[in-house]
Amino acid sequence: xxxxxxxxxxxxTEWGQVVATLIRVTGDWDLxxxxxxxxxxxxxATWPRDGVPRRPGAWLTTTARNRAxxxxxxxxxxxxxLRRLAPVLEDDSPPAEEDAVPDDRLRLMFTCxxxxxxxxxxxxLTLRTLAGLTTPEIARAFLVPEATMAQRLVRAKxxxxxxxxxxxxxxxxxxxxxxxxxxxxxxxxxNEGYSTERRELATEAIRLARVLVSLLPSSEAGGLxxxxxxxxxxxxxxxxxxxxxxxAEQDRTRWDRAMIDEGLAVLDEMFADPGPYQxxxxxxxxxxxxxxAEDTDWRRIAxxxxxxxxxxxxxxxxxxxxxxxxxxxxxxxxxxLVDDLRAELxxxxxxxxxxADLLRRLSRHQEAREAYEEALNQAPTDAxxxxxxxxxxxxxxx
Amino acid sequence: xxxxLMITDDGAELASPAEIDAQPAFLSWLVDVExxxxxxxxxxxxxxxxxxxxxxxxxxxxxxxxxxxETKEWIAGVEVLECxxxxxxxxxxxxxxxxxxxxxxxxxxxxD
Numbered sequence: 001x002x003x004x005x006x007x008x009x010x011x012x013t014e015w016g017q018v019v020a021t022l023i024r025v026t027g028d029w030d031l032x033x034x035x036x037x038x039x040x041x042x043x044x045a046t047w048p049r050d051g052v053p054r055r056p057g058a059w060l061t062t063t064a065r066n067r068a069x070x071x072x073x074x075x076x077x078x079x080x081x082l083r084r085l086a087p088v089l090e091d092d093s094p095p096a097e098e099d100a101v102p103d104d105r106l107r108l109m110f111t112c113x114x115x116x117x118x119x120x121x122x123x124x125l126t127l128r129t130l131a132g133l134t135t136p137e138i139a140r141a142f143l144v145p146e147a148t149m150a151q152r153l154v155r156a157k158x159x160x161x162x163x164x165x166x167x168x169x170x171x172x173x174x175x176x177x178x179x180x181x182x183x184x185x186x187x188x189x190x191n192e193g194y195s196t197e198r199r200e201l202a203t204e205a206i207r208l209a210r211v212l213v214s215l216l217p218s219s220e221a222g223g224l225x226x227x228x229x230x231x232x233x234x235x236x237x238x239x240x241x242x243x244x245x246x247x248a249e250q251d252r253t254r255w256d257r258a259m260i261d262e263g264l265a266v267l268d269e270m271f272a273d274p275g276p277y278q279x280x281x282x283x284x285x286x287x288x289x290x291x292x293a294e295d296t297d298w299r300r301i302a303x304x305x306x307x308x309x310x311x312x313x314x315x316x317x318x319x320x321x322x323x324x325x326x327x328x329x330x331x332x333x334x335x336x337l338v339d340d341l342r343a344e345l346x347x348x349x350x351x352x353x354x355x356a357d358l359l360r361r362l363s364r365h366q367e368a369r370e371a372y373e374e375a376l377n378q379a380p381t382d383a384x385x386x387x388x389x390x391x392x393x394x395x396x397x398x
Numbered sequence: 399x400x401x402x403l404m405i406t407d408d409g410a411e412l413a414s415p416a417e418i419d420a421q422p423a424f425l426s427w428l429v430d431v432e433x434x435x436x437x438x439x440x441x442x443x444x445x446x447x448x449x450x451x452x453x454x455x456x457x458x459x460x461x462x463x464x465x466x467x468e469t470k471e472w473i474a475g476v477e478v479l480e481c482x483x484x485x486x487x488x489x490x491x492x493x494x495x496x497x498x499x500x501x502x503x504x505x506x507x508x509x510d
Contacts, residue, residue, distance in 0.1 A: 116484055163506040164399045166483040174485070 015132035020104035223278030229263035230284035349378035407474035
């Protein structure tokens, strides 16, 4: 591995930790980010000459901390603040000290995802401070002008400072609710990265979920990590030349086995009193474990959807359950359930598409055609419309 | 750190300060406030139909009866609390006896 690769690798694995630690010791988010950037620039300049330090993370944190001290020294106006901070910053204790505070990234995660901040700011702040994406990169990922994204980050940091949002892992009584907030942000990030062009968001969501699970294991965090791994493992096969490929038609030999195994291992360790992410992960695991589409344990999937519906009753969950029931008890049984949902999901293209597929399997071709046409009119993306149009053509020519 | 809690109401069941002070729920809330930092001020406000709004235009003082904005819910009282951080302020707003009825807005004081 070359030195530049080593810096890249350190950036991916250490950025969040360096920023999180600097925020804790300086209390200043902007200073923390600037000094972390400086430390990485300094690594690029000196590592080729001096070699990669034995503990890159500790080296970077110490360098960033020294830079913070320099900056504060230069800012005469901040002398009062310097006196207060100098003892922490000058404390040049051995790197082992960094290990004693493993939860700075957790503090940062919970603070970025504080419910007093707007959701879009939570997401942006998480990407900036924990994942190290630049403001232009985040702006591009969310299709907003750079100035808008910069403003969003400035406002969020201002609110954290002025409303005094605490920099901490919440106490036990707040933890379940706040954990749900963090998981929601990570899953949102992941879903934003579902499309090919923005894959880095999905990668970051998985990386951050791994950190969360390792620092503060909880069944739902593990469930979310497993769910994202299973979904991500299918990335290479989900589309072909921009066209959707259904789960049944995907080339399962090209699924990422390493991700599937990691997901199964995470999921294996839990499952007492499952929450929504664990249940969804368990459903995704049924697909991940089936070597061929015919091997899928649809009975278990139908049962799991029933548990999901008990936690979060929703017609969309019922629709998914109906698909599983159709596999177990036949298309007629599935169709009966789907038809019951029509009033609750008006205009929902996946309902029409599911009906169309079930009607086709029941050889009710005329009704199937009508349902495909309805789905075509409602589908929100080109890829989905092309998929439905293809099905409609197959039906007409069969 | 100081925060102002703005307690809203629609006036349908307005209690007087004496009635509120006698409520056990309010008393136990005050105990919690003291434990977390302390109450710096707190008062009930007369309803908005007793408000007067003053504007100065071109040096002339204009008075109008009523509030500057007609809303269904209005600020019925304020509490100024000393808290360690926003989470404490949120916890106190959530346990205020009026919290179940109408929203409570938390505003941090502008401090340097």
